[in-house]
Amino acid sequence: MSAYASLSGHFDRIAAMSNAIGILQWDSDAMMPTGAAGARAESMALLRVLQHEMAVDPRLGDWLAEAEGDADLTDWERANLREIRRVWSVQTALPADLVAASSKAVSACEMAWRQARAESDFPSLLPYLAEVLKLQREAGVAKGERLGLGVYDALLNDYEPGGRAQKIDALFDDLAAFLPGFTEEALAAQARRPAPAPLEGPFPVEAQRRLGTRIMTALGYDFSRGRLDVSTHPFCGGADNDVRITTRYDETDFSKALMGVIHETGHALYEQGRPAAYMGQPVGQARGMSVHESQSLLMEMQACRSPQFLAYAAPVMREAFGASGPDWEAEALWRRYTRIERGFIRVDADEVTYPAHVILRYRLEKALIADAMPLAELPMAWNAGMKDLLGIIPPNDALGCLQDIHWPSGGWGYFPTYTLGAMTAAQLFDAACRAEPDALPGIARGDFAPLVGWLRTNIYEQGSRYETDELLTRATGRPLDASVFKAHLARRYLPAG
Amino acid sequence: MSAYASLSGHFDRIAAMSNAIGILQWDSDAMMPTGAAGARAESMALLRVLQHEMAVDPRLGDWLAEAEGDADLTDWERANLREIRRVWSVQTALPADLVAASSKAVSACEMAWRQARAESDFPSLLPYLAEVLKLQREAGVAKGERLGLGVYDALLNDYEPGGRAQKIDALFDDLAAFLPGFTEEALAAQARRPAPAPLEGPFPVEAQRRLGTRIMTALGYDFSRGRLDVSTHPFCGGADNDVRITTRYDETDFSKALMGVIHETGHALYEQGRPAAYMGQPVGQARGMSVHESQSLLMEMQACRSPQFLAYAAPVMREAFGASGPDWEAEALWRRYTRIERGFIRVDADEVTYPAHVILRYRLEKALIADAMPLAELPMAWNAGMKDLLGIIPPNDALGCLQDIHWPSGGWGYFPTYTLGAMTAAQLFDAACRAEPDALPGIARGDFAPLVGWLRTNIYEQGSRYETDELLTRATGRPLDASVFKAHLARRYLPAG
Structure with a gap:
């Protein structure tokens, strides 16, 4: 399989995960009964972790480098590589402890904000x-x-x-x-x-x-x-x-x-x-x-x-x-x-x-x-x-x-x-x-x-x-x-x- | 962490995945527009593969053996071990090629059945x-x-x-x-x-x-x-x-x-x-x-x-x-x-x-x-x-x-x-x-x-x-x-x- 095909297949799987998350997010906002919030948060957190793991898969860097040297790609495929590199650069730029600290700070700040705005x-x-x-x-x-x-x-x-x-x-x-x-x-x-x-x-x-x-x-x-x-x-x-x-x-x-x-x-x-x-x-x-x-x-x-x-x-x-x-x-x-x-x-x-x-x-x-x-x-x-x-x-x-x-x-x-x-x-x-x-x-x-x-x-x-x-x-x-x-x-x- | 705690945490994650699948299945049957069937099938297949991987995680056998020797467990925890072993035995009993062949045969047979019943x-x-x-x-x-x-x-x-x-x-x-x-x-x-x-x-x-x-x-x-x-x-x-x-x-x-x-x-x-x-x-x-x-x-x-x-x-x-x-x-x-x-x-x-x-x-x-x-x-x-x-x-x-x-x-x-x-x-x-x-x-x-x-x-x-x-x-x-x-x-x- 070509490096491009490997990349493309990998991003189809990421899309399948994003689609699952998208529907669950829609459900949380439009359908979910209040008592399900705790269980839903667990499910969403798990799927997001798995999605992130797919996005920073260590094989991506090599596939990208190889595919970018492939002379047989169409314009669309080249543009896809440019976008994949962009996404991958951003996803791998942040150290994991910064992501975790940020997520924690945001949760606390959103709670404080609701209170602060009300008062x-x-x-x-x-x-x-x-x-x-x-x-x-x-x-x-x-x-x-x-x-x-x-x-x-x-x-x-x-x-x-x-x-x-x-x-x-x-x-x-x-x-x-x-x-x-x-x-x-x-x-x-x-x-x-x-x-x-x-x-x-x-x-x-x-x-x-x-x-x-x-x-x-x-x-x-x-x-x-x-x-x-x-x-x-x-x-x-x-x-x-x-x-x-x-x-x-x-x-x-x-x-x-x-x-x-x-x-x-x-x-x-x-x-x-x-x-x-x-x-x-x-x-x-x-x-x-x-x-x-x-x-x-x-x-x-x-x-x-x-x-x-x-x-x-x-x-x-x-x-x-x-x-x-x-x-x-x-x-x-x-x-x-x-x-x-x-x-x-x-x-x-x-x-x-x-x-x-x-x-x-x-x-x-x-x-x-x-x-x-x-x-x-x-x-x-x-x-x-x-x-x-x-x-x-x-x-x-x-x-x-x-x-x-x-x-x-x-x-x-x-x-x-x-x-x-x-x-x-x-x-x-x-x-x-x-x-x-x-x-x-x-x-x-x-x-x-x-x-x-x-x-x-x-x-x-x-x-x-x-x-x-x-x-x-x-x-x-x-x-x-x-x-x-x-x-x-x-x-x-x-x-x- | 005790072997029992490892098992229990692992099954909480499996539950988080099952809950995601459960809501998506509900959505497929009660909410999903017809044109989404293809994308949904991809998402469901991905989540089910991931769920199966969790269910046959190679660490489970060791955790089970160790936890079953743990004298400090409550009756509920012992019953949980019994059920975990039951689930794990079934999940690991089937060779992967049999699971794949079965899934393929069922898809074909369900299609044939719809036609056969109609006629x-x-x-x-x-x-x-x-x-x-x-x-x-x-x-x-x-x-x-x-x-x-x-x-x-x-x-x-x-x-x-x-x-x-x-x-x-x-x-x-x-x-x-x-x-x-x-x-x-x-x-x-x-x-x-x-x-x-x-x-x-x-x-x-x-x-x-x-x-x-x-x-x-x-x-x-x-x-x-x-x-x-x-x-x-x-x-x-x-x-x-x-x-x-x-x-x-x-x-x-x-x-x-x-x-x-x-x-x-x-x-x-x-x-x-x-x-x-x-x-x-x-x-x-x-x-x-x-x-x-x-x-x-x-x-x-x-x-x-x-x-x-x-x-x-x-x-x-x-x-x-x-x-x-x-x-x-x-x-x-x-x-x-x-x-x-x-x-x-x-x-x-x-x-x-x-x-x-x-x-x-x-x-x-x-x-x-x-x-x-x-x-x-x-x-x-x-x-x-x-x-x-x-x-x-x-x-x-x-x-x-x-x-x-x-x-x-x-x-x-x-x-x-x-x-x-x-x-x-x-x-x-x-x-x-x-x-x-x-x-x-x-x-x-x-x-x-x-x-x-x-x-x-x-x-x-x-x-x-x-x-x-x-x-x-x-x-x-x-x-x-x-x-x-x-x-x-x-x-x-x-x-x-």
């Missing part, structure tokens, strides 16, 4: 978070040495392979200069229109579920390879060819679940559309978190808050809930789905104010990882950043620097992918609409095939064949910049002319 | 079934040599540890002599009453689900450690402290789902009630299939087809479906739930005719394993046995020897546990009602605590501490015999006096 008590979190930060920094150093990267870039690489803080700085500085003034202007324009009253409910769960299922089907989601269920925190998960999304229903407001379902369907279409021939291989995986987030935001923000979508969806919504009246006309619904508001909480933010939340976190985590700022000063720096970027100051840390689980759970380097994703979504949607003139008119008819067909060819089926920059350049003609995103916001939120 | 074409199944039978015989020989058992007893041992064909012969001969005449008499008694017309539906799925949930709760099922879902073939599965049952709903007839739910709840109560301190250890497992089946049949047949249960359940059913009238009175419902009928299909049989189906299969599989009968003669022998035991002859093999998947799927030695379970259920229920005078009156009030409390102490919490005979002797004063089962049938199905 808005940052000082009680400080020692736990300091430990997590210290170990993240060490991990960044270890991975950075292996990969030839700076500490922050090494952390970012886990979520955004090939990503560089230097490039993100430029993109985010551009946005940060643009957004405060733009937000003022957009809010002023909005203030000249009456605010819509809430739609009259209740909206029964079953009717919401049917509506969500109908929209998912219209978007192109394949129910023979996935499911829609309920969980406290909506997500897209599961396994290869088994891409499951969740939502939660509020009977007084159906829009949250509907927009959440559309968002997760964007992620799911990407996962369902990955290249079948490389489904379990590293090159067959989604390109990174910014491209993944671009797919959810493309559906939620670009496609499904467009006037075209509401032209299609308004009668579907009226039918779903037996509703009628002027509030249920397409134009009124579109106005409703493009309302903006400055707020303290990132996950509640609209597309105009969201980037400010992300830029704040990105700048702070970069400074903290670089040890350029004492962790104790985080609340102060947070509030100052909120004032600069968004013009509001949280009344307490629960509504400020304690709101997100990312840092306590060791997810340093993740935050920028949200806004990179929003910008990527705008650039891709714009390119899709140019390349497929029927993309937007199709949406108005509930026909997403022109749009999704373009995404399938240009994004889904490419997996990790190219680095992110090249993927985007091939699809849109250039690497990521902020211009299309800014133009999108201006077109949607500023008065015409 | 009632036994000859097309014959070569596949012959191969499975040959390999089962070889497995029986290999396990028999290791365990010091005859070939059939070695196969039986997988489902009924400690079971012996010689004892089963005596029990089944007793029943086989009794049942044909008894069935005649019971049918004659039944014919003197008018047959009930079907209850007027439809019975909406959601109302059936709520009724099932209510009855499960009354029986003592713990929803914080389990779930009720839907699958094509109802089962009780899942994991430690996560005991999930399934049913299927027919909107024209709610009784099937209800009685099915009660049956699976009987299994689930046993699983939920296993000793918490040994949950993942061999000694903490259910005692065997006949005791397991006794728990489902005790609930379904003994407790919940009693007049007492219907006195409680009749108003609950009327409320569930907004029903009323003479057909919905407790007495009328009880008559309905104790109707009997001779039929060709085992899974549709009532408690009077069911044993005939089992005794037939038991006698045939014993003869086939002993090579005392050519496999090609199975259809003829089947029909002759049906005539002798039940007085009817199937018009074709689909309604005859092709109806069950057990033989094609390599489950030789399983069938007798169904009727051993029915007899055990009668003997245990009788003992429970004697020991707890409030057991039956409790059921009439919907209070199952007296009955289930006795079962918990005498069966559930005993796990595999005792061999089956001793468990039953401790609970009922004597080993299994047919007398209580026969008395139960006579009391229920023959006219009083």
